[in-house]
Amino acid sequence: EVLLVESGGGLVQPGESLRLSCAASGFTISSHWMSWVRQAPGKGLEWVANIKQDGSEKYYVDSVKGRFTISRDNAKNSLYLQMSSLRAEDTAVYFCARVRDCYDRSGYHNDYYFDYWGQGTLVTVSS
C-alpha cells in the first residue's frame, strides 16, 4: 500500500523557519518526481514545488522562490521542504504528493499527475 506521511508542521512566528518531512512507504520515491502542494484555510489548492527523481531539477511557485527549498533523500525514501522567512500568507496545510508520468499509445509523454497524496501537515505563521 502506498502511503505518504507528512510531519513537521506547527505554529511559528513570521520570519522563522520550519522543515517539513514526508515519509513514503509502499513504493520507492527514486522512481518518481515528487511535489509539495498547499492549501490555505478555506482556500483552493496551490502547487508549491517539484523535484526530479535524482534531485537534479527543482521548480517552485514564484511566491516561495528564494525562501523554500525542496529536497529528497532517496535512501531514506523521504521528501523535504525547508521553509524560511515564513510569512502569514504561508499559513496552510501542506501536502506531499507522488507524481506519475503518463504516455499515450504512441509512447509520447502526455501528462504528469498526482496519484497519491499525504494527509497533510498544518503550518501556521502568526505572531
Next chain:
Amino acid sequence: DIQMTQSPPSLSASVGDRVTITCRSSQSISSYLNWYQQKPGKAPQLLIYAASSLQSGVPSRFSGSGSGTDFTLTISSLQPEDFATYYCQHSYSAPWTFGQGTKVEIK
C-alpha cells in the same frame, strides 16, 4: 504562467443529475490536464488524468474530455458521495496551477 479558469465556482444539484464543470487554460496545454475531488478535511483524490483517462477505482459516472485549452468534467448521475469540491490542474509547464475549484452542493 498558465492560468486555469474553472466554472462555475459552485453549483447546486440533486442526486441523479448530470453535472458539468468546465476548465479553460490561458494557453494550449495539450492533454496535460487533471481533475481532483476533495472532501472537507481530506486530501484531494485523483479522478481523471491526461484530460480523459479515468483513474483506477474511480466510478465510471465520472468522465473527462477536451484538449488544448477547453476541458470538461462530467458526472453523469450525481451520487450522495459526490458532493465535494472539484479542481482542475495543468502540468504542462511549471508552475503547475490549479483551477479555483467548483463546490458541488446538495439542492
